Each structure stands twice: as C-alpha cells, then as structure tokens.
Amino acid sequence: MIQSVYGSYCNRVIYTDRSICAFRGSSVDISCTYSSYGSITSKFWFSPERSHQWQNSSQPENLSEDSQYAGRIQVLEIERGRSTLRISDLRESDSAQYHFTFKTQWFEWRSSLPGTTLTVTALQVQVITITVHQSCTEAELKCLSSCSPAGRISYIWFKNGQKVMNEETSLYSGQFNPGDNVSCALKGHEDCSSPSVYAPKLPSVSVSPSDGPKQHILIS
Structure with missing residues (x-):
C-alpha cells in the first residue's frame, strides 16, 4: 500500500x-x-x-x-x-x-x-523436456510470462489451431508429429495467444552402400 x-x-x-x-x-x-x-x-x-x-x-x-x-x-x-x-x-x-x-x-x-x-x-510457451523418437516427439511444455498475476489462472492450449480438451493448467505434456505447432492463451482471452512452438523435424541420415550409388533415407 x-x-x-x-x-x-x-x-x-x-x-x-x-x-x-x-x-x-x-x-x-x-x-x-x-x-x-x-x-x-x-x-x-x-x-x-x-x-x-x-x-x-x-x-x-x-x-x-x-x-x-x-x-x-x-x-x-x-x-x-x-x-x-x-x-x-x-x-x-x-x-x-x-x-x-x-x-x-x-x-x-x-x-x-x-x-x-x-x-x-505476453504469454510464451517454454519447452521443459523433449525426447525425439523415430516416429514422434514427446515434450512437456509450460505456458508462462515474465511475471505472475495474482489469483487462480486457467489456461487454454492449442495444437495446430485446435483447442486441447481438458488442459487448463500451465503445463501440457503430449506427443507431437513433425510440423505440429502448439500455443497457449489465458482462458477467456483466446485471441491473445502466445507465439507458436513447432515440433522439431525428425532426423535424416545418409547411407552410402559400398557397392552402389549413394542413397538418402529419412528415418520415420
């Protein structure tokens, strides 16, 4: 005061x-x-x-x-x-x-x-943990800001522009495919969502058989 x-x-x-x-x-x-x-x-x-x-x-x-x-x-x-x-x-x-x-x-x-x-x-999505598998990416995300307003806050999560049901806390864990994007917003203010975070692309390797031409194989 x-x-x-x-x-x-x-x-x-x-x-x-x-x-x-x-x-x-x-x-x-x-x-x-x-x-x-x-x-x-x-x-x-x-x-x-x-x-x-x-x-x-x-x-x-x-x-x-x-x-x-x-x-x-x-x-x-x-x-x-x-x-x-x-x-x-x-x-x-x-x-x-x-x-x-x-x-x-x-x-x-x-x-x-x-x-x-x-x-x-403004809100932002922070990646807490991430594990890249051959077919998908597992990640734990957090919706945060530079300061913490008082009171109970409900969040809305969006995956590829669609609302993620039953996710109203600041944390969101899930599996993501290459190209998926995730954002968050304050409940009731969905028009002011955070910038999107994109799932990483799956790694690719090049294989050169000793007795044949070089081939490019995408691990998926």
Whole structure:
C-alpha cells in the first residue's frame, strides 16, 4: 500500500497496490482512496509517461481523453472517496505508472510520490523436456510470462489451431508429429495467444552402400 500525503493529512491519496502484473488482452483494476479538506471540483487518472507536459510542471493529461485508451477505460466510484481505474483489452504498451489527481477551489493534488506501476506481459510457451523418437516427439511444455498475476489462472492450449480438451493448467505434456505447432492463451482471452512452438523435424541420415550409388533415407 502506498500513501502519498501533501501538506495536511486532510488532503491525501492512498494507492491500494504498489505494483500490478496482468496479461495482455485481460482487464485490470487500479484503485486508490482519497480525501480532501475542501470540496473537490475535478478528479481523474493520468500516467506521467504519457503526460509529457506534467514533467514540465504543467497539467497532467486525463487518460479518459487519451485516444490510445478509447473504449478501454472506465473510472468507477462505487463508494465515496474511492476511485478505480479499469483498463480492458490490455496491451503491452499500457505498462506504465498510474496516478490519481484532484482539485478543489484552493488546492490541487500534485504529489511526486509513486502511484501504481502496471506491467502487462505476453504469454510464451517454454519447452521443459523433449525426447525425439523415430516416429514422434514427446515434450512437456509450460505456458508462462515474465511475471505472475495474482489469483487462480486457467489456461487454454492449442495444437495446430485446435483447442486441447481438458488442459487448463500451465503445463501440457503430449506427443507431437513433425510440423505440429502448439500455443497457449489465458482462458477467456483466446485471441491473445502466445507465439507458436513447432515440433522439431525428425532426423535424416545418409547411407552410402559400398557397392552402389549413394542413397538418402529419412528415418520415420
């Protein structure tokens, strides 16, 4: 939990999380509580990385008016003094720090303390073990990302573009033929799957009989 206090404790913003990790294509809630000595006339969320003028002590830019977030942002205030920024269809470019600001008739919240840092990560398939046989390849695969979002996560596995039934964990073991491809996705966000991993081609050998022409034989 982060508490940013400016001047009197009557004006404050407290961020619920210091950092949040989320998957590309999913949604995230970034929350804070705030209070003010006076009546608030305006309030919004912004990102210093996107508000270039903010770094020059000018006004921060309201994310709700940023075209890169169009149709993907909601600001929720279910209870008084608590604001939640909800970003959907997350992109890796959304990785940034997010701040809340407000104004009263005589005061403007301008704390330079950190807000909430969001990291948006894409999925990848990692090969844990692999054994190449003459007719197929056996492999254990893992669907992972650069950070681990909180909560229970269900995965979807795809083999040659088709969903693998009854596989909802981050691990998948199976047999693969040459040319097979495998990818994974977060359940409910199948459109944001990982890059595909392809099964290795079977090895080939060249045999040169001592009393005849050279022949090429593919082991299969």
